[in-house]
Amino acid sequence: YDQKSLSVVFLELLKPFIPSDFEMKLLVNYENDGRPLEDLADEDQFMLRFGKIPHLSQQINTLTFVGNFPDTVKRLQLQLDSIISASMSIKSSTKLKKILEIVLAHGNYMNSSKRGSAYGFRLQSLDLLLETKSTDRSQTLLHFITNIILEKYADLANFHTELHFVDEAALVYLDSIIQDICSLERGMEMTKEVQDDSPVLKKFIKTNSKKLDSLMKHGKTAQEAYCSVVDYFGENSKTTNPSEFFPIFGRFIKAYK
Structure with missing residues (x-):
């Protein structure tokens, strides 16, 4: 090897x-x-x-796994970090919570003659803030709300600075990452089975087994953090992917700016 x-x-x-x-x-x-x-x-x-x-296919697969392992772990680690950071920052942001309360209040005001006040709204509704325009069509509802924030709630104006790695997390497919981690597990088991008297493989296993264990724990943390923030906003974490959830906030921040 x-x-x-x-x-x-x-x-x-x-x-x-x-x-x-x-x-x-x-x-x-x-x-x-x-x-x-x-x-x-x-x-x-x-x-x-x-x-x-002898054992040609197995040897090539083992060598390929060993060679790719460092870069694969680094890539997955960065993606998991973005999911964890984005999830935790969105859920813990007090300024974002107040911004969404302001949005809800204006939504209730606009719909007060149609039905009673709502206690919440679907996150996808944030996209409608750019589509809903004044009667003279000179400004959108988002423009109006932004002006209200700047005039009366200036301390909330920089709410987006509390949200981290939202754009990066929007590019991540969490299910795919978990599958990649499982693939690394299988690769490590395969390497252990064929290590025999190879000092190279023995050293690799000794050096990287703990790194894989750490990555697996990180993967569980990312899953828990993501499910927690999605459920927090009343969405279904089982059917909502990060590539669907985080772009909502990314678009809102971009439009707000």
Whole structure:
């Protein structure tokens, strides 16, 4: 398991050349029949020699896993951090809560003649603030509310500074991250099974097992933080993805600015 000689890029290039059992059977039968190997195409000659390496597919998959592990963990860690930070900051922001109360109050005022006051609203309704315009169509409801905030609630004007990594979290597919973490678990188990007397694999396992455990815990924390903030706003965390939830706040902040 020489990672210096076999880069991840090179290993990925080798994968298409791993012969299937059927292909290997044909090539071995050809060789056993005593037919000249030089009559084979260069690709088939390479595949025959390549396919004779013991546990070829397993070795390449293990080396690829080991080589990709650091970058994969780093990528997933950053994505989980954005979910956790965005979820916690949105839920804990007192200024955002007051801004939404102001939005609700104006919504109730506008609809007071139609029905009784509402105790809340769906987050998707924030998008309607730009679509709802005054009778002369000179300004939107968001313009009106923004002016009210600036004039009477100046301390709330910078509410968006309390919200962190909202745009980054909007790009994350949490279910996909959890699947990637499960894939890393399987890869680590596979590596443990084939480590034998390989000092390289033994060192890798010793160095990175705790990192994987930490990533798994981080994944659970991200799931809990996300479900908590979605449920807090009355949405369904089981059917609402981060790519649907966080953009609502991203669009609202952008429009507000």
